[in-house]
Amino acid sequence: MNYKLLGLCLLLMATATQAQEVDYEEYDLDNGLHVILHQDETAPVVTTSVMYHVGGKDRTEGRTGFAHFFEHLLFEGTKNIDRGEWFKIVSSHGGKNNANTSQDRTYYYEVFPSNELELGLWMESERMMHPIIDQVGIDTQNEVVKEEKRMRYDNSPYGQLLFTVAENLFKKHPYKDPNIGYMKDLDAATLEDVKAYSQKYYVPNNAVLVVAGDIDIPKTKAMIKDYFGPIPKGADVVRNYPKEDPITAQINAKAYDSNIQIPASIIAYRTPGFKERDAYVLDMISAYLSDGKSSKLYKKLVDEQKQALQVGAYNIAQEDYGMYLVFTLPVGETRLDTLNAEIEEEIAKVRDSLISERDYQKLQNKFESRFVNANSSVEGIAGSLATYYMLYGDTELINKEIEIYRSITREEMQEVANKYLKPNQRAVIDYLPGEGEEQ
Missing domain, CATH: 3.30.830.10 (Metalloenzyme, LuxS/M16 peptidase-like)
Incomplete structure (x- = not known):
């Protein structure tokens, strides 16, 4: 056996595993926003992201699908970003962005050239602090969600499969209902319902901000404090969802x-x-x-x-x-x-x-x-x-x-x-x- 070669292979494997170690720094703002910073200077890009602890399960009976609906609604515009301008701003500055919602959380992110970090922070602080929630946006995004449901679930082969599994495994917990919600519930939602949901869940103390990439840590901290520090803290989110009875028969x-x-x-x-x-x-x-x-x-x-x-x-x-x-x-x-x-x-x-x-x-x-x-x-x-x-x-x-x-x-x-x-x-x-x- 070539023990030198074996030793070299083991060393390379150890180095590869060690290289995966992710360094980060985390802290809280006074308003409860948790911040995580990760510096990586290998490429001149930066990701700004915010995850809110709100998903499909966070709803009341008759008002399903709100978290997924908000995933769309919070791209509508803010006090300082006109309706329809969000994606234009991102692309015109060499960036990309997206969002997704699960039963447990909603995640928004932008990837920009690192010299546009401040733009990413400003946009996410705008989304958190100054969203425009009005009937025009609600009506527009209601139609968007309905079209998404038709394409991804209603008219897609095996599109209802996971919904079927969930409704058979869960009888009490909100997981029994689809993340996208029932369209009749979104149709019945009032402007007051939607605003109340925003004020409850889209607050700094129910979120984490991550900035990762080619960043200067002290400058990034200063910008985060400037843009996110003034956002008021919300009430604590309390969850007490019903427990399921054990399944004891097929x-x-x-x-x-x-x-x-x-x-x-x-x-x-x-x-x-x-x-x-x-x-x-x-x-x-x-x-x-x-x-x-x-x-x-x-x-x-x-x-x-x-x-x-x-x-x-x-x-x-x-x-x-x-x-x-x-x-x-x-x-x-x-x-x-x-x-x-x-x-x-x-x-x-x-x-x-x-x-x-x-x-x-x-x-x-x-x-x-x-x-x-x-x-x-x-x-x-x-x-x-x-x-x-x-x-x-x-x-x-x-x-x-x-x-x-x-x-x-x-x-x-x-x-x-x-x-x-x-x-x-x-x-x-x-x-x-x-x-x-x-x-």
């Missing part, structure tokens, strides 16, 4: 989608929120079952037995509860219940015995590789910093989360599979071609 359901010709089988389990250690273990089980063509489910159902066109196990992470689902498309006349039995056979193996040491090492290598490749851009680092602080309550996870995966044992994988992935704790959904109900 739920059987059917759903119909007029946009598909091939039926699908969905097996879904309710799992813990992503901060729980068990959620990390479920990530590893998911990768073991279906990540890549050598995974257990793909190799068995697609390659060897040729019963499925596609199969995937997904651990959908959310703050309060997760959703673990296995999605399968059959080949030809293969019955959905046949696929379900084959899938249960593989999950039962994880419950009943330890995975092989070889498979376990492959999993560890896969997660090491994910860690090394993560945060490869300043834009990605900004999103990770915001997420780990806001939703996990631990910014340092950006550097140490891999240690959680490294510490997971084969015995723990078996234990967690037995805890959550049992037949009497699941929903089995036949997702079939046909006419569905209008949402």
Whole structure:
């Protein structure tokens, strides 16, 4: 064996892992806004981003979809940015921007040349401090959201699939309703409803500002204080969502989608929120079952037995509860219940015995590789910093989360599979071609 070559390889691997260490500084303004700064001078770009701790679950009955609606509405304009000018300002200064909303948070960001940092900070402070919320903007964005729903969900093959899973796994918690909301609720919303929502959630003490890239730290701090410091603090946001009763008997359901010709089988389990250690273990089980063509489910159902066109196990992470689902498309006349039995056979193996040491090492290598490749851009680092602080309550996870995966044992994988992935704790959904109900 060439020990010098082996030593060099190990050194390079250690260096690559070490290079992923993300340095950052974080602090709070007097109004409660949390600030995270990350300096990276490798390219003359900077990302300014704000994450608000508000998502689809933050609503009252009859007023669903507000967080997603606000994702659009807060591009309408501000006291100092005219309606329709937001995107023009960004593009004319060499930048790009976007936003997205989950059930748990809303995220806005701009990427600019680093000499435009002040512009990015000003625009996000305007969004927070001076949004124009009027009936014209509400009516305009209501139509935008309706068109998005038609394109992405109503007229898209398998577009209602996740909604169907959620409404079967959740009966009490707001996760039971789609993030985009029900259109009848947005139609019924008054200007007063919308303004009250803004005042409750889009406040500095319910947000984190991340600035990442080619920045001068002292100058950046001074600008942040100037632009965000004067924004008034809001009332504390209190959440007390109902807890779900355990699922103790298999739920059987059917759903119909007029946009598909091939039926699908969905097996879904309710799992813990992503901060729980068990959620990390479920990530590893998911990768073991279906990540890549050598995974257990793909190799068995697609390659060897040729019963499925596609199969995937997904651990959908959310703050309060997760959703673990296995999605399968059959080949030809293969019955959905046949696929379900084959899938249960593989999950039962994880419950009943330890995975092989070889498979376990492959999993560890896969997660090491994910860690090394993560945060490869300043834009990605900004999103990770915001997420780990806001939703996990631990910014340092950006550097140490891999240690959680490294510490997971084969015995723990078996234990967690037995805890959550049992037949009497699941929903089995036949997702079939046909006419569905209008949402």
